[in-house]
Amino acid sequence: MKMDFNFDDFFKSLDWSKVAVKDGAAEGMHDATDDLLSKSRDLAPLSDGGGTLRRTSGKNVEVSGDEVSGEVYFSATERDKNGEVYNYALITHELGDSFKNxxxxxxxxxxxxxPMKENAERYxxxxxxxxxxxLS
Structure with missing residues (x-):
């Protein structure tokens, strides 16, 4: 007795599932980065009252091949007395105990x-x- 199986439909459903997984992952990553951006903006200093640091924040979600990645960023830069550009966002983020006022x-x-560490499992x-x- 001979038995034949045609796996075309099975492989097509796997391809559909792969697309659905990536779509779902991208949607979830958008939700997670939106939440992290909101939480981190609320905690970011307003040094000059203008909120430059908060205004220069944002998020990016990319789907590339089989990978979905998300990032939240702050990109405020300023110039010192010598005209050199420095990353104000990085400095304020890393101030540690010197952040007294x-x-x-x-x-x-x-x-x-x-907020990333506190919410990592939730994300x-x-x-x-x-x-x-x-997938449902």
């Missing part, structure tokens, strides 16, 4: 790192839940 109550150094769950929704 925040310009706005409730702001703090590590304004991006802290992973957001991506996983979004993939599950896409």
């Amino acid at each position: 925040p310009s706005t109550p409730g702001t703090q150094p590590k304004y991006l790192e802290r 992973k769950q957001m991506v996983a839940d979004s993939i599950r929704r896409e």
Whole structure:
């Protein structure tokens, strides 16, 4: 007795699943980066009252091949007395214990790192839940 299987439909469903997983992961990554951006903006200092640091923040989600990546960034730069450009966002983020007098109550150094660490598991769950929704 001979048995034949045609796997075309099976492989097509795998291709569909791969697309659905990437779509779900991208949607979940957008949700996670939106949340991290919001939380980190609330913690970022308002040094001059103008909110330059908060205004220069943003997020980016990319899908490339089989990878989905997300980033949240702050990109404020300023010039020192000598005209040299320095990364104000990095300096304020890394101030540590020298951050004694925040310009706005409730702001703090590590304004991006802290909410990321505090919510890392939640963000992973957001991506996983979004993939599950896409596959259902």
